Amino acid sequence: MGSLKNRDIISILDFTKEEILYILDLSKEMEKKGCPDILRGKVLANLFFEPSTRTRLSFEAAMKRLGGEVIGFDELGTTSTVKGESLKDSVKIIEGYCDIIVLRHFLEGASRLTADSISIPVINAGDGASQHPTQTFVDLYTIKNAKGVLENLTVGFLGDLKYGRTSHSLAYALAHFNAEMYFISPPSLRIPKDYMEELELRCVSYHEVDSIYEVSDKLDILYCTRIQKERFADPVEYEKVRGVYKLSKSIMDGLKVKDDLKILHPLPRVDEMDESMDTTSYAVYFQQAHSGIPVRETLLAVILGAI
Numbered sequence: 001m002g003s004l005k006n007r008d009i010i011s012i013l014d015f016t017k018e019e020i021l022y023i024l025d026l027s028k029e030m031e032k033k034g035c036p037d038i039l040r041g042k043v044l045a046n047l048f049f050e051p052s053t054r055t056r057l058s059f060e061a062a063m064k065r066l067g068g069e070v071i072g073f074d075e076l077g078t079t080s081t082v083k084g085e086s087l088k089d090s091v092k093i094i095e096g097y098c099d100i101i102v103l104r105h106f107l108e109g110a111s112r113l114t115a116d117s118i119s120i121p122v123i124n125a126g127d128g129a130s131q132h133p134t135q136t137f138v139d140l141y142t143i144k145n146a147k148g149v150l151e152n153l154t155v156g157f158l159g160d161l162k163y164g165r166t167s168h169s170l171a172y173a174l175a176h177f178n179a180e181m182y183f184i185s186p187p188s189l190r191i192p193k194d195y196m197e198e199l200e201l202r203c204v205s206y207h208e209v210d211s212i213y214e215v216s217d218k219l220d221i222l223y224c225t226r227i228q229k230e231r232f233a234d235p236v237e238y239e240k241v242r243g244v245y246k247l248s249k250s251i252m253d254g255l256k257v258k259d260d261l262k263i264l265h266p267l268p269r270v271d272e273m274d275e276s277m278d279t280t281s282y283a284v285y286f287q288q289a290h291s292g293i294p295v296r297e298t299l300l301a302v303i304l305g306a307i
Contacts, residue, residue: 003019004019004022004023004302004303005302005303005304005305006121006303006305007121007303008111008115008121008122008123008124009121009122009123009124009133009134009299009303010111010112010115010122010124010131010133011124011131011133011169011172012131012133012136012169012170012172012173013172013198014133015133017176017177020137020140020173020176023137023295023298023299023302024137024140024141024144024295026298026302026307027137027141027291027294027295027297027298028141028294030294030295030297030298030301031291031293031294034065034297035066035297035301035306035307036065036066036067037066037067038066038067038301038306038307039063039066039067039068039300039301039304039306040066040067040068041067041068042063042067042068042069042099042100042304043068043069043070043071043097043098043099043100044059044060044063044068044069044070044071044072044098044099044100044101044102044300045070045071045072045094045097045098045100045101045102046059046060046070046071046072046073046074046102047072047073047090047091047094047101047102047103047104047105048072048073048074048075048103048104048125049076049079049081049103049104049105049106049110050076050104050105050106050126051074052074052104052125052126053268054266054267054289054292055104055125055126055132055134055135055292056074056102056104056125058289058292058293058296059102059123059125059296059300061293062292062293062294062296062297062300063300065293065297066297066300066301066306068300071097071098072102087105087110087113087114088113088114088117091103091114091117091118091122092117092118095118095119095120098120099120099121099304100120100121100122100123100300100303100304101114101118101120101121101122101123102122102123102125103122103123103124103125103127104125104126104127105126105127105128106128107127107128108127108128108129108130109127109128109130110127110128111123111124111125111127112124112127121303121304123299123303126165127165128165129162129163129164129165129168130165130168131165131168131169131172132165132166132168132169132266133169134292134295134296134299135166135169135170135266135292136166136169136170136172136173137295137299138288138291138292138295138296139166139170139173139223139264139266139288140170140173140174141291141294141295142264142284142287142288142291143221143262143264145287145291146221146262146284146287147220147221147260147262150174150177151177151178152177152178152179153174153177153179153180153220153221154179154180154181154182154218154219154220154221155174155179155180155181155182155219155220155221155222155223156181156182156183156184156212156215156216156218156219156221156222156223157170157171157181157182157183157184157185157191157223157225158184158185158212158222158223158224158225158245158247158272159184159185159189159224159225159226159227159245159272160185160189160225160226160227161183161185161189161190161191161225162185162188162189162190162191162192163189164225166223166225166266167191167223167225168191168192168195170223171191171195171199171204172195172198172199174204175198175199175202175204179204180205180206180218181199181204181205181206181207182206182207182208182209182215182218182219183206183207183208183209184209184210184211184212184215184245185208185210186210186244187210189227190208191208212245212255213255216255216256216257217255217256217257217258219257219258219261220258220260220261220262221261221262221263221264222261222262222263222264222282223263223264223265224245224247224263224264224265224269224272224273225265225266225272226268226269226270226272227244227270227272245272246271246272246273246274247263247272247273247274247277248273248274248276248277249274249276249277249279249280250276252277252280252282257282259281261282262282262284263277263282263283263284263285264284264285264288265285265288266285266288267285267288267289
C-alpha cells in the first residue's frame, strides 16, 4: 500500500475500505511486536490550538516509541497567533522544522487549509465540529478487537451528534461495513443534514430516535459522547441539554441489552457516564484510549514511509 506514503489524513472519507483494513491489520502487528527506531531522525510537530489529553499524548508517545522526536505546543496563548499571525503563515514556518504535522484546531477546515499550504504530511487531530479521522481508526480497531468483526453490526450513537466530530467520522467509516445505525440524541443535537445525506448516498440503514430505551436491545455497539459545552454559542442552550443522557450500572441493569454489548466513549466524560460503568462487561473505553498508541504508531510509520 505504498500509496499511503506522504498522505495527509484529513477526512476518513479519503480512505477506502481496503486502506482502512490494511491500517487496522498493521496496527495489530504493531501492538504485538512494536517497531522501535524506525522513525529515528524524524520530527513530529504537535500543533494543538485546542485542549487535548489522549490525542496529543498518544501521538507524542507513538512518535517517541518509534524513535522519533516531538516538538510543538498545546496552548494557543504561547503561539504567535496571539500576535496576529495567520495559521497559514504559522504552518509554512513550522514546515521547515519537522517531517509531519499533527494539527488540532477550533475551526472546521483548518486541517485542509494547512495541508493545501505546505508540502509535508498533515494529520487532522480534530477540526472544530467536523471530523477526527485518527480517532476513527482507533474506534474501529477497538470494535474489531471487542467483537471480532466490523461487518453487519448494529451501532448506536448517543449524545451530542451535532458537534460530535468523532461520531461524524465513525459513522462515515462504518458505512463501509454494512452497519445499521441508530442516532440517539435530543432534537437540538441531531446529526447534521449533510452527514445524513452522505450516509444515504452510501445506502446506509439509519434511524433517529430520542431515547436509548427504544433501541437498547438491538445494539452490538453503543458509542457514547459528552455534550460539548465549548461548542455552544449560547450557554442557555447548553443548559437545556446538559445531563439529558446518563449511563450508569443501575440504568444498564434496567435496560434490555445484548450480553455482548460493548460501550465506547472517545473521552473525556463529564456527567453522561457514571464510574460505576467501568467495572461492567460492556465497558471498553479505557482499552479504546490505550489503543491510540499502536494505531497512531502505524499511521505515522506508514505515512513517513517506514513500513
